[in-house]
Amino acid sequence: EVQLVESGGIVIQPGGSLRLTCETSGFIFDDYSMHWVRQPPGKGLEWISLLSWDGDDTTFADSVKGRFTISRDNSENSVFLQMNNLSTEDTAFYYCARDGVPLGYRYYFDSWGQGTLVTVSS
Amino acid sequence: EIVLTQSPDTLSLSPGERATLSCRASQSVSSSYIAWYQQTPGQAPKLLIYGASSRATGIPGRFSGSGSGTDFTLTISRLEPEDFAVYSCQHYGSSSTFGQGTKVEI
Numbered sequence: 027e028v029q030l031v032e033s034g035g036i037v038i039q040p041g042g043s044l045r046l047t048c049e050t051s052g053f054i055f056d057d058y059s060m061h062w063v064r065q066p067p068g069k070g071l072e073w074i075s076l077l078s079w080d081g082d083d084t085t086f087a088d089s090v091k092g093r094f095t096i097s098r099d100n101s102e103n104s105v106f107l108q109m110n111n112l113s114t115e116d117t118a119f120y121y122c123a124r125d126g127v128p129l130g131y132r133y134y135f136d137s138w139g140q141g142t143l144v145t146v147s148s
Numbered sequence: 149e150i151v152l153t154q155s156p157d158t159l160s161l162s163p164g165e166r167a168t169l170s171c172r173a174s175q176s177v178s179s180s181y182i183a184w185y186q187q188t189p190g191q192a193p194k195l196l197i198y199g200a201s202s203r204a205t206g207i208p209g210r211f212s213g214s215g216s217g218t219d220f221t222l223t224i225s226r227l228e229p230e231d232f233a234v235y236s237c238q239h240y241g242s243s244s245t246f247g248q249g250t251k252v253e254i
Binding site: 061063070071072073085121126132133134135136137138139140141 | 198
């Protein structure tokens with residue numbers, strides 16, 4: 027069974043930094059590109075970042091470009107999201123998601139974690 | 149950037165009824181790159197449909213997707229109690245944008 031489990035969400039002050047972790051199991055992690063998608067409470071979904079299966083490609087939404095970075099550790103079957111210079115607009119549930127296409131990426135998501143809540147507030 | 153507009157915002161139906169959800173793109177898109185997701189309260193989204201009309205693994209046959217150009221539709225032929233949820237469409241391919249969601253309520 028494919029499983030994705032996010033962790034690291036907390037209440038943090040504006041300007042702070044935070045690292046989210048997504049631990050996966052049940053599939054060949056090395057073969058899949060991974061994404062982060064966020065959802066402010068009560069609002070819609072927003073894709074924010076991709077890291078390709080081979081580590082060669084990263085992309086970011088304009089809303090987080092220059093502040094967020096994405097990385098992966100294939101030995102731990104995990105993907106990470108480093109978030110810097112956080113603002114109140116970054117308050118959201120953060121989901122990691124698996125790309126639907128192995129050995130490539132198409133930006134649709136066939137498996138999701140349960141999410142972790144990041145609250146940016148003074 | 150392609151903007152997706154879903155309608156209606158809320159759909160009030162009863163179990164056993166047919167649900168028809170609309171997703172309109174601000175410009176013509178390849179139907180190969182439209183997906184639909186279901187989200188129940190407190191849960192992660194679940195992929196229902198990709199490529200506009202292909203059901204994801206394990207999705208029941210009562211869910212179907214159709215459309216082309218700028219207009220896409222998700223149809224639930226007969227609503228089951230577990231189908232009352234929020235449904236979001238997505239355009240994907242070289243990036244990703246989502247619609248604002250349609251809530252299907254009892």
